Structures are given as C-alpha cells and as structure tokens.
Amino acid sequence: MDALHHPYFPVNAEIIGYAANEWSVPALLGVFFSACAVLFVTTYFVAKSITPDMRRAELLTIMWFVLSGAIHMFFEGYYAANYATLGSKQTLIGQMWKEYAFSDSRYLTSNSFVLCMETVTAVFWGPGCMITAALIMLRHPMRYPVQCVVSVGQFYGDCLYYATSFFDHHIMGVTYYRPEPFYFWFYFIIMNFFWIVIPGYLVYRSAVETAKAVAIAQRVQSTKKVH
Template identity: 50%
Template sequence: MCLTGFIHLFFEAYFVVNHETLASSQGLFGQLWKEYSLSDSRYLTSDAFVVCMEAITAFAWGFLAFYIAYCIAVEHPARYALQLIISVGQVYGDVLYYATSLLDVSYCRPEGYYFWFYYFFFNFIWMVVGCYYIKQSVAEISRAFGRLAEGDALRKGK
C-alpha cells in the first residue's frame, strides 16, 4: 500500500498538477510522463477524462493507500473495508481507462512495445492487484460477519 500511495500521490499527482505544461517539462517525472504518453497521447493533450481519472487516483487513492498501510501496521479491522473501496476504485478506473482509449486506438504509437508494455501491462498490474485485494477483502469481511452470526445464534440458544 505504501508503494501504491507513493505512485499515486507523487507520480500521478505530478501529472495532474503539471498536465498543461508537461510537453515542455524537463524534470524526471515530466520525462517519464512524456515517455508514457507514447502509449497514450491523451496525456500530452490534457484530455479531460485522463486528467479527472488521474486526479481521483492521485488524491483519493493516494492518501487512502497510506491510511490503509497504517491500518495494516496497527491491525485495524477497517483495513478490509478500506482495501475493498480502493481496489474497486482502481479496477473501475482501469476498466474506464481501457474502454475510453480502445474506442479510438489512434492514441498509441503503432509499435507493439508501447501498446503491450506501457499501455496494457502497466495498467493491467493495477487490475490484477486490485482484484486480489477485492477477493481478500470480501473473504475477510464475509468471515467476520459469519462469526458474528454464529455468536448471535449461540446467544439466542439456537
């Protein structure tokens, strides 16, 4: 979760804050975003969907990821509910990202490397990790409610 928080809150937030001047940026993050934009040129055109999606990812999921890391460290039970929220948000964001760009594949350079590695693989990681944490969270929450139901049944004498 700390890695997720750093990526979202620092790297992706850099894009949100600097998207209008990204093309002329000479800093490390600017250069990395320009390289990534070879797989999705919407990042250099300040596409409204991409800016909004990255803003939500950076500021909502970035801060939440750090809070979840704290919850994991102190074994707080809210961890699983928060993990479920951030993971569903991640997967939903990726589905929208893929869907909106696949409607017009002209955003990507023709070389397969840019499409399959940058565009597909880098984003698919978030889908896999998100689905893993969704499954884990649902299992833990279901287990907790199952134990609660068992306790209620024992108290009622059933």
C-alpha cells in the same frame, strides 16, 4: 516546436510547447525502477519493525499499497498539477510522463477523462493506499473495508482507462499509441494491468474475510439468543 510537430500518435494531436526529452529511456526507466526498489526495501523494514510476526502475504500487500500510494500521489499527482504544460517539462517526472505518453498521447493533450481520472486517483486513492498499508501494519479491524474501497476505486479507474482508449481506437478510429509493440504491450498493457489484477484479487480477499467475520458474529449472536 510547433504544436503539431512531435513524435506522438495521432500525428495531428496538438501538444502545446512540446520539447523532446533530455534524458535517455534507460536512464528514466532506471530511476523509476530503482525508486520502486528503494520503496519496497524501506517498506519491508518499517513493516517488520512495527509487526515482527507479519506474514509474507501481509508484507506483500503492504508493499503494494505503499508503492501504489506513492505513484498515485507523486507521479499521477504531478500530472494532475502540471497537465497543461507537461509537453514542455524537463523535470524528471515530466520527462517520465513524456516517455510514457508514447503509449497514450492523451496525457499531453489535456484530455478531460485522463485529467479527471488521474486527479481522483491522486487525491483519493493515493492517501487511501497509505491508510490501508498502515491499517494492515497495525492489524486494525478496518483494514478489509478500507482495502476493498480503495481497490474497487483502482480497478474501476483502470477499466475505464482501458475502455475509453479502446473505444476511441476501434469505434472512432483514433489511436493514441505509437506502432512499436514496446509502447503498447509494455507501457500501456503490462504497466497498467497490475492495477486490474492485484486490486481485483484484493477485493475478492476483502469480501471473503468480511464474510467470515460476519458469519462468526452471526453465530455469536445466535448463541447468545439460545442462552
């Protein structure tokens, strides 16, 4: 297909080798959410087997980091490795990306910001998420510092992702999503907003717990000085 004949916005975007998806949307979404469910269940049982008395908040946090890590490394990592030919891919993940690209065609046009952002996410925050999940399972004292670093990275990357798209839309007059509300509100807004809200909360919790630990250490030091 010609590089300019495709269903994405803007209509003049050049997508080399574009080929329409072979799988239906329900099938692609079904596979994605089923994989997420399997990952959640598996993580739950692994975490409970390692630390049987684990609290619900800890379990939910572990499940979040494992899911995020898997998406960062395998889903976003696939994009980083195949960005130049993604428009022609008929692999499962390739078709998932082409479906998501209805909300952001930058993924099919070798956009420099998206490529750099996704590469950093796959290389650093993906493994970082898995390390954080392991630290929580083991209740390691480094859990909160590492959790904070990874969550700040996720939060910052997602803020830039939104900001660059909105800047191009409102200032440059370039829109990357199709006009159907489903693509903008579900794919672009809701599916990405998790990486604003949850990392933001985890940064806050990390700061609170770190402050508590420092306060205790300071009190211990003060007591030692008195004696």
